[in-house]
Amino acid sequence: MQKIIMDMDPGIDDAAALSVALNDPELDVDLVTTVSGNVTVDKTTINALKIINFFHDGDTVPVAAGAQDPLVKPFEDAARIHGESGMRGYEFSDDLPSPLKKTAVAALHEHIMNCEEPVTLVATGSYTNIALLLSEYPEVKSKLSRIVAMGGALGRGNMTSAAEFNVFTDPDAAKIMYQSGVPIVMIGLDVTKKALLTNETLEEIQNMNRAGKMLHDIITSDGDQSENGVAMHDVNTIFYLLHPEDLTTEPMWIDIQTTGPANGATVGDIRGAYHNGETNADVAVDIDAAAFNRWFKTEVQNMKK
Template sequence: MQPIILDTDPGIDDAAALSVAINNPELDVRLVTTVAGNVTVDKTTINALKIISFFGKAAQIPVAAGAEQPLIKPFEDAARIHGESGMRGYDFPAPTTAPLNQTAVVALKERLLASSEPVTLVATGSYTNVALLLSEYPEIKPKIARIVAMGGTLGQGNMTSAAEFNVFTDPHAAKIMYQAGVPIVMIGLDVTHKALLTYDTLQAIETANPAGKMLHDIIISDGDQGATGVAMHDVNTIFYLLHPELLTMKSYWIDIVTDGPANGATVADVRGAYHDGKVNAEVAVDIDAAAFNRWFLAEVRHMHH
């Protein structure tokens, strides 16, 4: 089993990623922390609790609420994509549990220090909590096996022409994370815009079971839909954890732009011109989209509501 911690901002695709992670027997989800991103942190926290409660895992998986706003940059949400609640489309019961009585950063520090083995940190929102953790408690770095981060792009952004949403939300946090000396896997738009969940897959999960119906209903209300399918950005991180062989990776040094018209851009030193051959990230550049769809459907079929 891979021990993982999810730092997330549900959000529709985050909710789908969380659903897969907490139901997959190969992943040991030790903690879920929340951050402001798709919607405000009070809402992302409630949404994380709703998903964990939906699957009856509230007793096993603690949730800690994190940063209410980015480190420096003013906060801008994505409610226009995810709805006011962040998970429109399905009527969840109110969560039965409350978040931990400690901040995300303290919960992260304590869970990591208490772990006998390094833990993979999966970051699917803006990286504010991660940056605060790495800055305030650098002693936890050896306990982080790697950070698998949804965000960034080698090509065109989805928030501005240069920047992807998670990095754009808190570029200063992204810069701290990429400079921290912890192994990073960047799962960006280069693959997430390719691995769309097709409408055939969505139709199949709708009738699979109650979990599939819930996921179908929130995904189909996503504002990020194309002609051929819906981008499930954050789910790609979980796919990578379980099937790294189905993605193509390249090693790059990634720098983060923190001001000007390219604010939030992830700049790869593709020519190897600036960092003496050093790299700080494994970057996903291609993915088997058909396999992603087959895998997602299989994962949903195994979910117990």
């Protein structure tokens, strides 16, 4: 079983990723921390608690609220995609557990340092909490086996022509993370835009169980759909953890642009020309989209709700 911590900004695709992670027997979600991104951190925290409560009925996973703002640049949300609440489409219970009183950074430091084995940190929002953690408590680096991060693109972005949303939200935090020396797997738009959940998959899951209906309803409320389906970007991090054989990764050096019209761009040294052959990330460049859809349907079918 893989012990993981999820740092996220739910968000529809974060919610779907958390739903799968909470239910898969190969994963142990030890802590969830939240950050502003898709919507403000007060809302992302409530959304994380809603998903955990939906599946756990009081036997909760601890949740700690984190950064309200990026390190440097002004905050811009994605409510136009996810709705004002960040997770429209389904009516969840309002009888929720409370988040931890400690901050996300304090909770991350405590949990990581207390783990007997190195832990995987799954990042599906902006990386502000992670940058603060690595800057304030550099000793955690040796206790992290890797960071699996949804974000970035080697090609076109989805926030600007160059920048993917998670990195664009806080490029200065992304730069700190990629320069930290912690092993990083970058799951970017190069694969998440290929692995669409098809309309057929969404039709199937809504009739499987209560969880399938919930996921169908929030996913089909996503404002970033195409006629071929919807990209559940963050779910790809969980797919990678469980089925790395279905993704192709390449080691390369990733630089983060933090100024100018390309602010938030992830620049991959694809030719290995500028960093003396050194790399700081394994970058996903291809994915088996059909396998992704089959896997997602199986995960939903096996959910206990």
